[in-house]
Amino acid sequence: MSGTGSSLSVQLTASSTQTSSFRASNPTDVDSLPPLVELVHPKLRRPLTDSMKIKSLTLIQKLCWAAVLDSDSDVLVRSETGSGKTLAYALPTLHRLLMECDQTPISREVGTLIIIMCPTRELVLQVTETVCTLVRCAQFITVGGIHGGENRHKEKARLRKGLPILVTTPGRLLDHLKTTASFNVANAQTVIMDEADRLLDMGFEKALREIMELLEKKCRHASSLKRILVSATITDGVERLSHFALRKNIARIGETQDTFSVPTTLKQHYVVVPVKHRLSVLLTFLRSQLDAGAHKIIVFVLTADSAEFLYLLASRLQSPFHSKSYEGKVVTRSRRAPMSTKKMIETANGHLNNDGATDKVITFEEVSDNETEGDVSLDSTAASRRAFLDANIFTLHGNMSQVDRAAVFHAFKYDTGKSRSGKSVLFCTDVAARGLDMPKIDWIVHYDPPTDPKSYVHRIGRTARIGNSGDSILFLAPDELGYAAYLTHFIHSQMQQGDNKEAMAMSERKYEIFLFYLTKLDPKSNHMWMQSTAALGRAISRLVMQREVDRGGNAKDSLYRVALFAYQSYLRAYAGLPREIKSLFFFVSLHLGHVAQSFGIDKSPSEMQRELKVYIREDRVLARDNRKGTVTNSHDGEGHKKKRQRVELDHEDQYHSMLTQKQRKLTRDWAEKRRKESTKIRPLQFSEFDA
Numbered sequence: 098m099s100g101t102g103s104s105l106s107v108q109l110t111a112s113s114t115q116t117s118s119f120r121a122s123n124p125t126d127v128d129s130l131p132p133l134v135e136l137v138h139p140k141l142r143r144p145l146t147d148s149m150k151i152k153s154l155t156l157i158q159k160l161c162w163a164a165v166l167d168s169d170s171d172v173l174v175r176s177e178t179g180s181g182k183t184l185a186y187a188l189p190t191l192h193r194l195l196m197e198c199d200q201t202p203i204s205r206e207v208g209t210l211i212i213i214m215c216p217t218r219e220l221v222l223q224v225t226e227t228v229c230t231l232v233r234c235a236q237f238i239t240v241g242g243i244h245g246g247e248n249r250h251k252e253k254a255r256l257r258k259g260l261p262i263l264v265t266t267p268g269r270l271l272d273h274l275k276t277t278a279s280f281n282v283a284n285a286q287t288v289i290m291d292e293a294d295r296l297l298d299m300g301f302e303k304a305l306r307e308i309m310e311l312l313e314k315k316c317r318h319a320s321s322l323k324r325i326l327v328s329a330t331i332t333d334g335v336e337r338l339s340h341f342a343l344r345k346n347i348a349r350i351g352e353t354q355d356t357f358s359v360p361t362t363l364k365q366h367y368v369v370v371p372v373k374h375r376l377s378v379l380l381t382f383l384r385s386q387l388d389a390g391a392h393k394i395i396v397f398v399l400t401a402d403s404a405e406f407l408y409l410l411a412s413r414l415q416s417p418f419h420s421k422s423y424e425g426k427v428v429t430r431s432r433r434a435p436m437s438t439k440k441m442i443e444t445a446n447g448h449l450n451n452d453g454a455t456d457k458v459i460t461f462e463e464v465s466d467n468e469t470e471g472d473v474s475l476d477s478t479a480a481s482r483r484a485f486l487d488a489n490i491f492t493l494h495g496n497m498s499q500v501d502r503a504a505v506f507h508a509f510k511y512d513t514g515k516s517r518s519g520k521s522v523l524f525c526t527d528v529a530a531r532g533l534d535m536p537k538i539d540w541i542v543h544y545d546p547p548t549d550p551k552s553y554v555h556r557i558g559r560t561a562r563i564g565n566s567g568d569s570i571l572f573l574a575p576d577e578l579g580y581a582a583y584l585t586h587f588i589h590s591q592m593q594q595g596d597n598k599e600a601m602a603m604s605e606r607k608y609e610i611f612l613f614y615l616t617k618l619d620p621k622s623n624h625m626w627m628q629s630t631a632a633l634g635r636a637i638s639r640l641v642m643q644r645e646v647d648r649g650g651n652a653k654d655s656l657y658r659v660a661l662f663a664y665q666s667y668l669r670a671y672a673g674l675p676r677e678i679k680s681l682f683f684f685v686s687l688h689l690g691h692v693a694q695s696f697g698i699d700k701s702p703s704e705m706q707r708e709l710k711v712y713i714r715e716d717r718v719l720a721r722d723n724r725k726g727t728v729t730n731s732h733d734g735e736g737h738k739k740k741r742q743r744v745e746l747d748h749e750d751q752y753h754s755m756l757t758q759k760q761r762k763l764t765r766d767w768a769e770k771r772r773k774e775s776t777k778i779r780p781l782q783f784s785e786f787d788a
Contacts, residue, residue: 138196140195140232143234145231160351161186170346172325172347173348176351190325198235203261208259214296215266216299218246221243224242240261243264245499268304288309366568366569366570368571368608369574371691374608375572376637380633384614385611385614394521394539395540397543404492404494404524405659488518491509492523493526509523543569548675549677549678641698642697662709
C-alpha cells in the first residue's frame with residue numbers, strides 16, 4: 098500500500114541493513130487476496146461463517162494476513178479500536194498452525210506452541226472464547242486460559258497435560274515459567290502481546306522483559322520464534338517495548354505514528370448540565386433511550402464507589418409517576434393481543450355501561466399478565482410500573498472479585514439478565530474502556546469526564562465497531578464547557594489528511610429536552626419539566642435517605658452509606674485530575690451542596706463530613722485488623738485470637754470504602770494462600786500422581 102495518500106500503510110523497517118521479504122506493500126497485494134472461504138484453512142471456514150457470521154475480512158485483517166504468515170519477520174500492528182484486531186492476528190496464526198498439522202499431526206504432549214498475553218482477566222476470557230470458537234472443528238488443538246485469581250494447582254495440572262494454545266496474563270505466565278517445571282515451551286512458535294500499550298500502562302514492562310528472556314532460554318528454536326505486538330496506539334513506551342520484544346525484520350501494519358481514528362459511523366454529543374440536575378438528567382436520558390429502542394448502554398464513571406452507587410440506585414428506584422388509582426388512559430395497541438377472561442366480559446358488556454361511547458376506557462390494572470410486551474405497546478406511564486428503568490442493571494469495576502467480573506461481562510454481552518425486556522445498562526469505570534469486545538452497544542455515556550483524551554477515544558471505541566453505528570454523549574458542568582473544545586481539537590489534530598472533520602465534530606444537546614421527557618411519564622406535570630424533575634429528585638432522595646422502604650437492600654447495606662462514599666471519592670477524583678486538563682476543571686468552584694444533591698443526599702456538606710469521619714474511622718479499624726489478621730478483643734474458647742476469616746464473616750454484608758475492600762481482598766488471598774501452604778497431611782490429587 099502506498100504511504101502517500103492512504104490513511105493506512107504497510108511499511109517495513111529492518112533492525113539491520115537487510116531487507117524483509119514481506120511483499121504486501123501496495124494496494125494490489127491486499128485487493129488480490131482471494132475470498133474468505135478460499136483464503137483460510139478448511140477447518141476455519143465453518144466457525145467463521147456459521148458461528149461468527151463473518152463473510153469478509155476488515156482492512157486491518159487483510160493487511161495483517163501476509164505479514165503474520167511470513168516466518169521471517171516480526172509484526173507490529175497498530176489499528177483503531179473495534180476494527181477486529183483479535184482476528185487480525187488469530188486467523189493467520191491458526192491458519193499456519195493447521196497447515197503444519199496437516200503435515201505433522203500434533204497432540205497435547207507437544208506442549209505450548211502459541212502464547213497470547215493480554216493485560217486483564219476479562220480480555221483473557223474474551224480471547225480464549227474467540228480462539229475456542231475458531232478451532233472448534235480442530236478438536237486435536239486444546240486452548241486454555243490462565244490468569245490471576247484462579248487455583249494455581251489446577252493450572253499446573255492443565256499445563257502438565259499440555260496446552261498448544263495458551264492465553265494468559267503476563268504475571269501468571271511469568272510465575273509458571275519460573276515455578277512450573279512441567280510447563281513445556283520448548284516447541285513454542287509464536288508469542289503475541291495483545292493491547293501492548295495497556296500492558297505498559299499497567300506496569301508489565303519488567304515482567305515482559307523477563308518473559309522474553311526466559312522464552313529465549315527455554316525455546317528450542319528461539320531464533321525463529323514469531324513475535325507479534327498489537328496495540329491501539331503507538332506510544333514511546335510501545336516503541337521501547339518493540340525494541341527488545343521484536344528482533345527480526347519488523348513489519349509495521351497500520352499507522353506508524355501515535356494517531357487515533359474515530360469511527361465515521363459514530364455520532365458524538367455533549368450536554369451541559371447544572372451539577373444539581375446531573376443525576377436526574379442521567380436517569381431520564383437512560384429511560385428515554387431505552388424506551389426509544391436502545392438495547393445496550395454503557396455509562397462510564399471515574400470511581401468504583403460511583404459505579405456501585407449508580408448500580409444500586411438504578412436497580413432499586415421505582416417510578417414516582419405511576420399511580421395505581423390512575424384510570425381513564427386509552428391503551429393503543431400495535432396489533433391485536435389476547436385478552437384475559439375478565440377483560441373479554443367487560444368488553445362484551447361495554448354497551449351497558451358506556452351509554453354508546455365509542456372510546457374504550459380501561460384501567461392499567463386490567464391488562465392481563467399473560468399479554469406479552471411485544472404484543473402491547475402501552476403508554477410510557479404504564480411501561481414503568483415496577484421500576485423506573487425496565488432493563489438489566491450491571492456494574493463493573495476493578496475492585497470486584499474475578500468471579501463477579503466474569504459473570505457481569507458474560508451477562509451483559511450475551512443478554513442473560515433477569516429482565517424480560519432484553520435491555521441492559523452497565524455502570525463501569527475505565528476497566529471496561531479497553532480491549533473488551535461488547536457487540537451492538539447503542540450508547541456510550543461519559544457521566545464523569547475521562548482523565549485524558551486517549552481514554553475518551555478508547556471509551557467511544559466500545560460502540561460503532563466494525564462498521565456499526567453508535568452514539569456517545571459527554572456530561573459537562575457549565576464551567577467545564579472548554580473540555581468539549583479541547584477534545585474536539587485533540588481528535589482533529591490526530592486525524593489524517595482527507596478525513597472529514599465536520600463529521601467528527603461534537604454536537605450539543607440541551608438537557609431541558611431530556612428532562613422534558615419526564616412530562617410524558619408524569620400525568621400531573623401539565624407539560625412542566627421542572628415539576629416532573631422535582632418529583633424524580635424527591636423520589637431519589639427518599640430512596641437514598643431511607644425515608645421509604647428500600648426493597649433491594651437491608652439495614653446494613655445502606656444506599657445512603659454508599660452515596661456518602663461515592664460523594665467522597667468523586668471529590669477526590671475531581672481534585673486529582675491530571676495536570677494537562679486541570680485548568681479546564683475548577684475544583685474551587687464546585688458547589689458541594691449541589692454535588693451532594695447529584696448523589697441524592699439532602700444534607701449539608703458539614704453534616705456529611707462528620708458522618709464520613711465516623712464511617713472512615715470504622716473502616717480504618719477494620720483495615721488495620723485485617724492487616725494484623727485478628728479481630729480486636731475477640732478470642733475463642735481457648736483464649737486464641739480469631740483469624741481473618743472471622744472478620745470477613747462479620748462484615749461481608751456491609752458496604753465499605755474501596756480502601757477497605759482492597760484490604761479485604763488481600764485478606765482473602767492471604768487466607769487462601771495460608772490454607773494451601775499448610776503442612777497438614779492430605780491425600781494426593783489424581784492430577785498429582787505423575788508429578
